[in-house]
Amino acid sequence: MDISAVEEILWFCLSASTITLVAQQLNSKPLVFGWSFYCLGLLLDIFDNFVGHTIIPVLVLDTSLKSIGFVLVCYGMLRLLSSKKVTIAKLNLEIASRKQLEEKLRHEAYHDPLTQLGNRKACFTQFSTLSEQYQWLYYFDLDNFKQANDTYGHHIGDEVLKKFALTLIEQFDKECVFRLGGDEFVAFSNLSPDECKELRALINPDLQQYQVDVSIGFAATDKYQEPDKILQMADNKMYKDKSRTSSRSRSAQAKPT
Template identity: 40%
Template sequence: MSRWLLHGIVWTAMLIIFVTLIQLDASWADCEEVIWFGIYLSFFIEICSCVKKPFFVFSFAFFSLGLLLDILDSYFASSFPIINVLDTPIKHIGLILICYCLLRIAKSRLSKIEQLRVEIERRITLEKDLRFLAYHDELTGLFNRRAFFEHFEQQHFDQAYLYYFDLNNFKNANDKYGHHIGDELLATFSHSLSRLYPNDKAYRLGGDEFVLICSELIDDIELFKQQLDQPLVKYMVSVSVGMQCLKSGDDPDHALHLADQKMYIDKEANRSRFIVNMFDFQP
């Protein structure tokens, strides 16, 4: 049955009762109680359509019964004195039950809101973690190849320098000492790179190839290489580097290619020099 039909039935009945009371010369207080009872019944109909809680519906119905008895006690109190005894307690009990139901509903909503908040925070954290993994190398924590190309396209270089690094003899050290040592070497080199140039962006392109974009030229490249070599030399690993100046509009692949060529020139020069210089380092 439509709630609008129920509203119509309620107010038709209230109108009939109201007219009857007027004909019986009832007091205005009695007529007013009928009007308020009709309002409560309409509200009760709306509540039932919105709140699908049987106990809440029962509580409101219990409260409405108290209101009805409060109206009837003026006419039937002499015949049924129990009505005058029960009307007020039933109203109060019904009101207490309504408040209790509202409290339970409020707690349930607050619990769901808290669950949603926790879920939203979990999703935000997950999105941050996924974004971090998408743009960072899992082993070293440096930016990865994808991040390099995106950052390169977004930057406008007035004056910058791209340094391309390769670890000499890394494959042999990885095969000889094990992959865990290979991972340690990559992580150690990454830490050294970030420690020496914390304000510049370092990237691991893959394998043992790394890139550093500096805003300033490294004055003493040989000293820089020695600082990078020092924690690696005990495994017979050293660093080769090639540098390429950057300017706005440069193609990242072309810049990498030029730096890579210069790095291989340094690698060839490093083959003979490393065997001599390694004895100057203290492992």
């Protein structure tokens, strides 16, 4: 037995072992057939060394079978790579869709669906950071909102809330304005309370057509202070302002026409 015969036996054993191991995992028929043809060509090569093609003429097909097997393996690999590309593209699309869904869920978790302002959770999450950037926290409460909502309908109530939110966004940065819930809003700002006296005049005209007013409270921010405590101080100021607003309204109504 010469060295070429030993080499052919070795290649046949390796090829046959490989196809035996992976055939069950492969869904590509061209690959399986290609390996099979290649192994058959190697087997004929081995017989050719021992018997000779003059005795068994079919042995002359060894090279052709190996070539056919090689072509089929290449074709199978191309199909496999192509299918993997399609699979990878689908996976990338699914990943992108999942990311969009996660971003949507994250947005919904931290934003009010009606006004698109940050919600209470967003406010408390960013409270410490915003307290370092801004000196004042303003607390807004819409007076007589419930009555307007009941009188004019919920769609008008929603419009009042959205209009008020837009007014706040115009006066403050959107990232600094939050809807805590119901008709209560807060905003962080570097404007002093004296400078914000004009704010009521800017806000009220849009609301007074529905007999809605606004009460404003404020508190100095402090990154070392608990958010709840700062909000409570601003809330207390807001209720004092609400009392004055109610007194002014009663006085105005009591005046003779």
